[in-house]
Amino acid sequence: MRSFCTALFTAFVLTSTLSASAQKKQDYTKYVDPFIGTGAHGHTYPGAVRPFGMMQLSPDTRLTGWDGCSGYHYTDTVVYGFSHTHLSGTGIADYCDVLFMPTTGQPQFKNTQYSSAFQKKNEEASPGYYKTHLDKYDIDVELTATTRVGVHKYDFPTTKQANIIIDLQHRDQVLNAWIEVINDHEIRGLRQSKSWAKDQYVYFYAKFSKPFKTYGIAVNDEVKDGLKKAEGKNIKLFIQFDNPGEVLSKVGISSVSAEGALKNLDAELPDFDFKRVEKAAKAAWNVELSKIEVEGGAPPANQRTVPMGMPNPDAAKNPKDKNKKTPPPPDPAKIKPTVFYTAMYHAMLAPNIYNDVDGQYRGLDNRIHYAQGFNYYTVFSLWDTYRAAHPLFTLIDRKRTTDFIKSFLAINQQGGQLPVWPLGSDETYCMIGNHSIPVIVDAYAKGIRDFDAKEAFAAMKATVNRDHFGLGSYVKNGLVANEEKENVSKTLEYAYDDWCVAQMAKMLGEQKDYETYIQRAQYWKNVFNNQSGFMQPHVNGGWLANFDPNEVNNKYYVEGNAWQYAFYVPQDVEGLVNYMGGADKFAAKLDELFTTDAKLTGTVLPDLTGLIGMYAHGNEPSHHLAYLFNFTNTPDKTQLYLNRILNDYYTNKPDGLTGNEDCGQMSAWYIMSSLGLYNIAPGQQQYQIGLPQFAKAVVHLENGKKLTILNSGAVVSRDNIYLQGVNLNKKSHNKLYINHDDIANGGDLEIFTGKLPNRMAMQDMERPTSKITDNKIVPNPTLTLLQTFAPPAQVAIKSNDIEANTIYYTTDGSAPTTSSSVYSKPLPLTAGMTIKAIAVRNGVSSFVTTATFK
Template identity: 80%
Template sequence: MRLFRAVIFTASTLAFTLHASAQKKQDYTKFVDPFIGTGGHGHTYPGAVMPFGMMQLSPDTRLTGWDGCSGYHYTDSLVYGFSHTHLSGTGVPDYCDVLFMPTTGQPQFKNTEYRSIFQKKNEEASPGYYKTHLDKYDIDVELTATTRVGVHKYNFPSTKQANIIIDLQHRDQVTNSWIEVINDHEIRGMRQSKGWAKDQYVYFYAKFSKPFKTYGIAVNDAVKDGIKKAEGKNIKMFLQFDDPNEVISKVGISSVSAEGALKNLDKEVPDFDFKRVEKAAKAAWNVELSKIEVEGGAPPSNQRTMPPGMADPAMQRSKADKTKKPVAPPDYAKIKQRVFYTAMYHAMLAPNVYNDVDGQYRGLDGRIHYADGFNYYTVFSLWDTYRAEHPLLNIIDRKRTADFIKSFLAINREGGLLPIWPLASDETYCMIGNHAIPVIVDAYAKGIRDFDVKEAYAAMKSAVNKNHFGLESYRNSGYVATAKDETEVVSKTLEYAFDDWCIAQMAKMLGEQKDYQTYIKRGQYWKNNFNKQNGFMQARVNGAWKTPFDPNEVDQKFYVEGNAWQYNFHVPQDVEGMIKSYGGTDNFAAKLDELFTTTAKLTGTELPDITGLIGMYAHGNEPSHHLAYLFNFTNTPDKTQLYLNRIFNEFYNDKPDGLTGNEDCGQMSAWYIMSALGLYNIAPGQQQYQIGLPQFAKAVVHLENGKKLTITNSGAVAGRDNIYVQGINFNKKSHNKLYINHDDIANGGDLEVFTGRLPNRMAMQDMERPTSKIADNLIVPNPVITVLQTLVPPTQVSITANDVEENVLYYTTDGTTPTTASAVYSKPIPLAAGMTIKAIAVKNGVSSFVTTATFK
């Protein structure tokens, strides 16, 4: 049976292998620069890794600090060594497990003593490969990897003291570790640590191409003579070779056992042929990267300053020689292709395979489990990646997507909850919402069904009906209420409402009508945080809007990693309902314009996550990622194209600081990939992809069903501006829509987008807009109870509806729950000490939740 499954898996990848070999042999890895994102705040690493691999073998140059989350920063000049696990673009540090460092001379165990200077000119990186030179020791280091094995190649100078230092204390807090010498070619060990992941196990097994003549195991940095094994919280080791010239070390890792690490090692790297492993890694990356072929590339618009790193040298002349001819302008097509394929590379670094070659893995319950017929994955940055990373993979990597969902269900069985942000064998509970839900629903809606649908549906409902993280308040009040122990309350309401809308879509597809009615109503709970008076998503305190209120203020009590501006339009499931709440398209468009054009500055808490600003739009953090596309719902869809152009040109380049914010396990790159293709799904679970602004003269998306989607842009050629869409054809026929459905993509075809320098609003006015609407009147927003500011007593309280339509307001002042038999509100109520006022709004027989205000 296992053999049969293995054959099926091989067949599923065969189509892409055949496609890659059938087309002209293009090396897409040459367009990838792993150093992009390693500077600035990108938090990526440049080391050797396979697509979605368990092994991430990379240099460690930074041990602490926010910009050291990946263990590497481009500006550093000291390297501590080369560890086997790394996180790509996260905002919290972890991993960097089991450090190897080649040295010469007397072995040292303190990292400040064994580290070395290195120079950027000696660094090289490409998919599956990394190289550097250690100046202190005159050692050349090369790294490559398979899915579960890292291979080191060290070229030592002539010396009788050629060492490899192995540091198990390196990086986060070690709770236990051990190391053991098996023979003069092999060692094994384990590292258990506490960091972002509260209890992480990494077992390793290492084999060396040459025998070491001696070794020493250090406990608390002191060598213990005559021992072959040691255990503790500070265990290190040196292996010493006698003038070896070249030593190759291959290291398998496992979360299960040292035996599991050995199985991984022997299965994936049976010899010491470094070049073979490197070549195989490159070939594997070419298969993945060739799933989307792009040609040509739109130049930056001449209407604005070139972005950093892309200034036009043709405008520069030598100061020493005024007659010198301008240098050739940069090849913008090649720059765009480097940005695109590096984005493809980054989008395929996570999630990571976590099971051994025999299917075993350590689950969230700490026990060993078996992944039967699928790969089990970890490192799901779901608050980020549900937006574009997973929709991208639903198009180009559907088999792996099914394995992701099977991993979700295993996590749910082991930990009692669908994943939020799982890392290794732990749930970090980082960020808000439960965004495994939109990933499951989007996959199912787009035809990925190879998982237990009933189990998934039950798990989704269970996740949103627990009593944690404000969910109880959300269900009972229609929003997450402000409380001492509750943070990010407005953002939580909005994210929970989106998850509920997703469950409603699943219920609809499964014919669960009662559930559909329940969750589609909950999908409208965003209305209870929308203040129609000022047009902002705002927190409520004691029945009233939270005051004072500054939409520019960053306050984690109310918004997660942002302010009211950045979360204001976070209703991708009901854009048309939001437009109605604003009082119409013009009002909505005006507010959206203000988001991008305001000159106001951020106030409140300083958060490094909020970067890439255009007005208050913050591309460096995910809640903003769909906002430019909302102009497609207005009478000025050309502004979607205008701001996409700015985002492309100002926030993505091919330099180390080429990402404006954290890469976040592929989301920042996936946004670029989808948007550069001209397609974006603002609400996963919807069938519509909005048509934006393709960045390439031609892009071919190869689908797993053997079909292909070809996207062309007439304006994406060197020297031409292509800011605005002039018209669209699909399969040689006029396409009078600003969107394309998933079935059109899945069936393949030719999408032609014609672009030009100036807006063509006449053509755009005739385009059919995308849809994003929940049926009207499913809920009535909660009324607002406000203390009126009067000059003299008595103090009065007003009750107002928070709806665009007429409501009848009922209230009580004795603490009882109001009904339609209670007093009808008609004028302000005199306030007495100790009074509790409760109110409801009723429209067409539908009642809001109760709003309560208590005055002490």
């Protein structure tokens, strides 16, 4: 009781102190370090960008390789130039379009010739700003940006040959390009390229603060005299100044036309006031970052801080730095806010506005359209971001979420289906599932309804019934057939999407559709082997022989193995608990996931990182797993593992992300989990209560209300990790979850934590819910060839249900019915025999399982 009273008093003191300090206007950009995630496999970039901006102006230091996906890696020491589009944290390379590079001397056109060394000590980055020094040319470079315009500032040394190289061949495959010199202050052009996006258009229009004295257009790296315009696949240009000192260039981009790029340029930046743009970028970021205010988080114990003047422990990585001393160590009180606000920053780098200032954009049909009354966005990494990034936006960015959904509907109109992974004006079909659907349904369920819900619902149904990527097999057989790669993962993710369609049908009063899709939402049962406890592939009507749950391959699973996908039923966790044999067996299996010392086998995937047992935080299929202990009798383990993930796998270093950032998902997981709120199944209204990382967090809602989350234990030590109790608006909240309506109404959520598990208190707390009770399906039976010592061989037909049922079968190729033979014992096998079987319970039949034995 004494410790509880102390916690209450500490919370009161913290609330009073922090509330007073919050009245002061804060600069949250000082807590953002854009270099976090640029090392290891984070794949982020450090350049200048506005929130959700079309323009991402950043240095390019790496041209190839998986860790060059963003065009930059922290370990690099050579810069090729500064291009205007970049992807944040993807696992596939693209963008890095229209490269500018300042040089001196005779102009060069090959990147190995015009590139320059640079030093980390000369790099600076903050939201909307980047700076470096080019050692080869003694040029200072500064970058800033508006939403659609990038601004370069080059400070040249004294020279009569101060150049800017514009390289349209740089990076990926060029389909076509052209460049035109308009006058001695302006140029324009197009880069049309092919990479991840198969046909990407980037028009640009550039203006310079000083007139250039000469220029030259190079075709195939040779200057052609007298050209003002040239077209081809290898087009480059140099402009040259005579001892200009400082030169600014401002570059507008557009997917529509060079005229569109000029409109963007003139509308957003009519002058060359670099400082004003930088200041405005900072202000824009502060508006976004201040939507969540956090204070008072204990620094993680594993954050290394070396005393000033001591030998640099990283020096061994670069012998030239052996005598370099470390900078002053970071203030421990700023470590947690830095990690948090950098996560906020990363979460808001994508999706990207794609329409020009006049509303025009290039659609997925490669035609020009107008976004009327909304902004059209691209770069939706939906397989990743539906999990935490979009639920975050439904809390703090509802208007933009509406624009996202209107973008989805526009994509559906132009491309014939809802988006999977749209990039520019192309659908990449990257990853699996149809996860724009949970984004729409989650938003609608949480009151975001300024879009045509009936149109959205019709698009959902059309999308999940297309006959591609195994969907035809899924609808026909209740699972994706073995002939389709990644079939187990696809079955599971299609089932979740169908659950979302069912929820939309329910909200719209479409009962017949609800019944159809709530049944399909249970197709996960057709790949769950209740003997092994894993989601397994089917081969010839039975379970895959010699099954290894540790094996990583893309034949059955997507970027993971059977361990991670064993628990991917976010729409029916309680159903999965029952199929695993109850809460205790489910908890034991979940424990084994986190504690096994088994090693990954099969394909080596570099982003299967952040391993705790077989939990892999570096990739998204694991992101909900720690929260599943809340469905068991040991919810304290949710807090235990959240503490470890939050503090060990997110740091304030360049390698501070344990896997690909994935357009905001890795960071959004940290944001939501740091607040102590996580929705494992977007589309439902429950947020699980986890482990708040700050003494105080204030979530500012767009309705003018705010949710204040208090955890006095967070300021004391990272060891205070176990939940002791919860108050909501000063009253006991005896639940391990909070509903969205409670958040939307604002108020105070007080979390009390301590150093020891309080399982007695936890036993009395109401668990979150995730279950399907309607229209239960009967899982498909499986056929197994028995190993016998003497002929004839035999085939067993086994139920895959946890409830009693009757199995009917045929051997003549006909479809089995309840009038067919009833299975009672193994069947003798003859050559070429085809067996078809169904399981029936209470008049409900499974799909037909078919096996042919040669």
